[in-house]
Amino acid sequence: MSNISRNDPCPCGSGKKYKKCCMSAHNADFGGQLAAPKKAKLDDDFIPIEAVVDYGHPSPDEAFFAENNIHDFSAPRLIYSCLLNPEIEGIANKVVRQFINRGKEEQIRIETAKNAEVLIAIMKNNPDSLNHKPLIDKLVKGKIQSVPMILQELREPQNSSFIELAVRILHRSGTNCSREIIDIIKTGNNRKAYAISILCVLLGFYDNEYSEKLLWDYYHYMKLKYPNDTYSDGPLLGLSEIRERRKEKFPSLIRGAK
Numbered sequence: 001m002s003n004i005s006r007n008d009p010c011p012c013g014s015g016k017k018y019k020k021c022c023m024s025a026h027n028a029d030f031g032g033q034l035a036a037p038k039k040a041k042l043d044d045d046f047i048p049i050e051a052v053v054d055y056g057h058p059s060p061d062e063a064f065f066a067e068n069n070i071h072d073f074s075a076p077r078l079i080y081s082c083l084l085n086p087e088i089e090g091i092a093n094k095v096v097r098q099f100i101n102r103g104k105e106e107q108i109r110i111e112t113a114k115n116a117e118v119l120i121a122i123m124k125n126n127p128d129s130l131n132h133k134p135l136i137d138k139l140v141k142g143k144i145q146s147v148p149m150i151l152q153e154l155r156e157p158q159n160s161s162f163i164e165l166a167v168r169i170l171h172r173s174g175t176n177c178s179r180e181i182i183d184i185i186k187t188g189n190n191r192k193a194y195a196i197s198i199l200c201v202l203l204g205f206y207d208n209e210y211s212e213k214l215l216w217d218y219y220h221y222m223k224l225k226y227p228n229d230t231y232s233d234g235p236l237l238g239l240s241e242i243r244e245r246r247k248e249k250f251p252s253l254i255r256g257a258k
Contacts, residue, residue, distance in 0.1 A: 075160075119146065136169050196231075
């Protein structure tokens with residue numbers, strides 16, 4: 001229609017000039033297309049609650065782990081290392097601060113914060129990585145207030161930095177949040193594959209009779225759904241942690257299953 005002049009014969013065949021016939025209708029239709037709201041594209045890494053089906057009875061034995069390897073490098077694996085060795089970050093922080101001078105204003109806000117609300121607001125705003133440790137330390141110190149608030153925030157979509165910090169704080173708090181984490185994974189609005197993957201890492205550290213089945217189902221779903229990503233490392237690391245804990249508690253039982 002863009003090649004038709006106002007004074008050309010109307011393409012509908014009426015014999016009238018275009019300006020006297022269909023031009024106004026075409027313009028109105030084009031304007032409506034511009035004004036019509038576009039449907040939001042669903043993120044490829046968004047996991048609908050109903051998508052994860054039953055993948056059978058969990059059997060994370062040695063044969064399973066021999067066939068299903070954790071990637072050499074992945075974000076879930078890095079978070080897992082932070083949970084196991086939190087002191088490493090403190091050493092690295094001291095070294096880096098000798099050469100890099102940044103985030104000072106934010107550091108002062110963290111140090112002078114009077115309540116968990118202020119600290120969590122900083123936490124939600126992608127804090128400087130150099131300030132992660134003091135932020136974590138202070139929220140862990142006030143865990144009676146901070147842990148319930150963080151769990152509530154995890155029910156809604158959050159950025160990746162918040163998810164990673166939340167998992168580290170919850171782990172260091174020593175609070176068994178398995179019931180809440182399972183509920184967040186199964187029913188919450190935080191449905192990004194990355195968020196769920198990182199929460200699955202944390203879930204492996206808790207004793208809960210429902211954890212293993214959830215991790216088993218999410219591992220198989222993520223491995224099939226995202227074969228070119230490392231999301232499946234989260235539930236796989238969770239399963240691995242459960243198995244390691246069982247080895248410590250029941251070594252003879254594990255040997256007998258070989």
